[in-house]
Amino acid sequence: MxxxxxxxxxxxxxxxxxxxxxxxxxxxxxAFVGPAAKDAATLHRPSSLPSRARGGDSDxxxxxxxxxxxxxxxxxxxxxxxxxxxxxxxxxxxxxxxxxxxDKSLEGRAYxxxxxxxxxxxxxxxxxxxxxxxxxxxxxxxxxxxxxxxxxxxxxxxxxxxxxxxxxxxxxxxxxxxxxxxxxxxxxxxxxxxxxxxxxxxxxxxxxxxxxxxxxxxxxxxxxxxxxxxxxxxxxxxxxxxxxxxxxxxxxxxxxxPGSLKVLRFPQMPEKLDPTAVHAIPGKSGTSAFVEPTARGGCALINWRDAKDPETGPSLGDLVDPTEAQEALEAYFPLIADALDAESAKQFVAQKASRxxxxxxxxxxxxxxxxxxxxxxxxxxxxxxxxxxxxxxxxxxxxxxxxxxxxxxxxxxxxxxxxxxxxxxxxxxxxxxxxxxxxxxxxxxxxxxxxxxxxxxxxxxxxxxxxxxxxxxxxxxxxxxxxxxxxxxxxxxxxxxxxxxxxxxxxx
The missing domain is CATH 3.50.50.60 (FAD/NAD(P)-binding domain)
Structure with missing residues (x-):
């Protein structure tokens, strides 16, 4: 090799x-971390991305x-x-x-x-x-x-x-x-x-x-x-x-x-978060949430490990009851708790976790x-x-x-x-x-x-x-x-x- x-x-x-x-x-x-390194006018432009835009039909x-x-x-x-x-x-x-x-609705793992x-x-x-x-x-x-x-x-x-x-x-x-x-x-x-x-x-x-x-x-x-x-x-x-x-x-x-993913979507960003910012939020027991504003409200990627800890309750992936899921997500991520409701909880349990x-x-x-x-x-x-x-x-x-x-x-x-x-x-x-x-x-x-x-x-x-x-x-x-x-x-x-x-x- x-x-x-x-x-x-x-x-x-x-x-x-x-x-x-x-x-x-x-x-x-x-796409958001860190200050801009250079002014847009001085950015490197490789030959694979030509400076002259092309478009339209080819006649x-x-x-x-x-x-x-x-x-x-x-x-x-x-x-x-x-x-x-x-x-x-x-x-x-x-x-x-x-x-x-x-169909303009957002379903499943739309992110x-x-x-x-x-x-x-x-x-x-x-x-x-x-x-x-x-x-x-x-x-x-x-x-x-x-x-x-x-x-x-x-x-x-x-x-x-x-x-x-x-x-x-x-x-x-x-x-x-x-x-x-x-x-x-x-x-x-x-x-x-x-x-x-x-x-x-x-x-x-x-x-x-x-x-x-x-x-x-x-x-x-x-x-x-x-x-x-x-x-x-x-x-x-x-x-x-x-x-x-x-x-x-x-x-x-x-x-x-390792780890599993599901998506949560909200009609608007959680009240405790800056509605114009992207937020990386570590949760308890190795979970994490990445929350971002979109033109259609808020979107969160929820990540967790599948290992079960008796002291913290069931894995997020094991939750099948929307009420239990809402309570668990509120406990894991207090900063987004106000945006969680019955609909978002149903959305969460209905999804198949992805890796x-x-x-x-x-x-x-x-x-x-x-x-x-x-x-x-x-x-x-x-x-x-x-x-x-x-x-x-x-x-x-x-x-x-x-x-x-x-x-x-x-x-x-x-x-x-x-x-x-x-x-x-x-x-x-x-x-x-x-x-x-x-x-x-x-x-x-x-x-x-x-x-x-x-x-x-x-x-x-x-x-x-x-x-x-x-x-x-x-x-x-x-x-x-x-x-x-x-x-x-x-x-x-x-x-x-x-x-x-x-x-x-x-x-x-």
Whole structure:
């Protein structure tokens, strides 16, 4: 096994890790933590995110004569569709869930995510009109509070720290996808190159031939071969499974993280909390809540461990009676007690608890199949960059297909270039999200923790470099560059040549 693959190994999470996850917002806080590192005008802009936004139909642009099947109509799949259709490709978008625009109610595990500068910049490459259509459905926030008790909290970010950066946008994924779908259909429904199939999932695919089988209910449909099969289908990706079955050298590690999650939604933010701020709140017995304002009230991610403690009562996951659930949540989280009612308690017990997972792959493409977002590199929501990095994947893939295939290069070669560019990014983000693993050793892990804590405090005083979460959130510097700057804590990050060699061996 080559160096880039075996160097990472995640240790089991401790109680401190669970509290850190609360501070990181279980995938959202990183969009708010820390002061802005630089003014927006001086932010680094990598070549994968061009400065000139593109948008609209492709009649006046060079034509990309490709047929593309996109599995997953989440944000990354929809942005990829926007970009490829603008370039002249034909796109068939399939999504196992129903059209989010047909039912505006928030059900089950519907949650809000944070779009930082990486996500905003990626979306804008499809045109400023697309971003303008998304903004009204979100809530702009520049405040983040970390609570240590019901009576003591510190401000980790305030509007004064922003230094001219556009605030992060808190938005339910369903609202984000609805806005992107509306613009997609408005721009391309008359082109004859867009087909969207909801409540239809990819059952299987052949990365070599480009053929695929779709399933809608009990009905199966065999599709003719396409040029590209793009897996934007999440942690349990069918496209990733197809690569695994066809490519002997492909290695994918999927590791569930400890702890369980459920979502609470309120008509308005709890009275004891600043209604304009995001709040990380540790609860008793290792529980945590991450509460954020949205355009439709408040939203809270509740996290707990499944281990039962006789002194604290049953696990939150064992509660089936709404009254008992309301009482337990009020006891665990006094700061949100006034927002809890019978309806939110019913909502809580009706949900199936979920668990976050890590996904790490040694290549993101094989044949005509390619992976994006959580299908390629899930961090389990530990850094707040999941959606933002997935949107960047879409831009990089679209740019490479347009550049390489548009100038006569083979599709598979273009997908291999995407893999060589994005695999180091995915591995770097995983390191940065979870911290040094076991191979770093106890001294490096302790040094990393102490340095991070002291650095955060000094940054509030205007001293020293901005903390890691600020760099991730407020700059477009590549994750690989950020990770290599921290070799002292993590150990040496593989070189670009090492990554490319591993990818070539895996796909040979």
């Amino acid at each position: 080559s160096a880039p693959w075996r160097r990472w190994r995640r240790r089991p999470w401790s109680t401190a890790d669970a509290i850190l996850c609360c501070a990181l917002g279980l995938g959202l806080a990183a 006046s642009q060079s034509s990309l004569a490709l047929s593309v099947l996109i599995a997953g109509a989440g944000p990354s799949g929809l942005l990829l569709a926007h970009r490829l259709l603008s370039a002249g490709a034909s796109v068939h978008l399939v999504e196992g869930r129903r059209d989010p625009r047909t 809000a995510l944070g779009l930082g500068i990486r996500g905003r910049t990626a979306i804008r490459t499809a045109g400023e009109k697309l971003w303008a259509s998304i903004k009204p459905s979100g809530f702009a926030s520049e405040r983040f509070k970390l609570h240590f008790s019901p009576t003591f909290a510190i401000d980790l970010r305030t509007p004064e720290d922003n230094n001219g950066l556009e605030p992060s946008l808190l938005i339910y994924q369903s609202d984000l996808c609805s806005a992107m779908l509306d613009e997609l259909e408005a721009s391309f429904s008359g082109s004859g190159r867009l087909q969207i199939s909801f409540e239809t999932r990819l059952k299987s695919a052949d990365p070599v031939s480009g053929s695929a089988v779709l399933q809608s209910g009990e009905e199966l449909e065999e599709l003719p071969p396409v040029d590209v099969i793009a897996g934007c289908d999440g942690v349990n990706s069918a496209v990733r499974a197809s690569i695994a079955s066809a490519c002997p050298g492909f290695k994918a590690e999927q590791t569930p993280l 976050a997972s890590i996904v790490k792959c040694n290549t993101y493409s094989f044949g005509r199949a390619v992976l994006l977002g959580d299908a390629a590199h899930s961090t389990g929501g530990a850094s707040g960059q999941g959606c933002n990095s997935a949107l960047q994947d879409s831009v990089v893939l679209a740019e490479l297909l347009q550049k390489e295939v548009g100038t006569g290069r083979d599709v598979e070669e273009a997908l291999a270039l995407y893999s060589k560019k994005q695999v180091p990014e995915g591995h770097a983000l995983l390191d940065l999200s979870l911290g040094p693993g076991e191979t770093a050793g106890p001294v490096r892990r302790a040094l990393y923790g102490a340095t991070s804590f002291v650095g955060t405090l000094l940054s509030k005083l205007g001293l020293g470099e901005p903390p890691l979460q600020t760099v991730l959130t407020t700059s477009l510097t590549s994750f690989s560059e950020i990770r290599r700057d921290r070799d002292l804590y993590f150990g040496a990050f593989p070189s670009q040549a090492e990554f490319e060699s591993e990818i070539e061996r895996a796909t040979a």
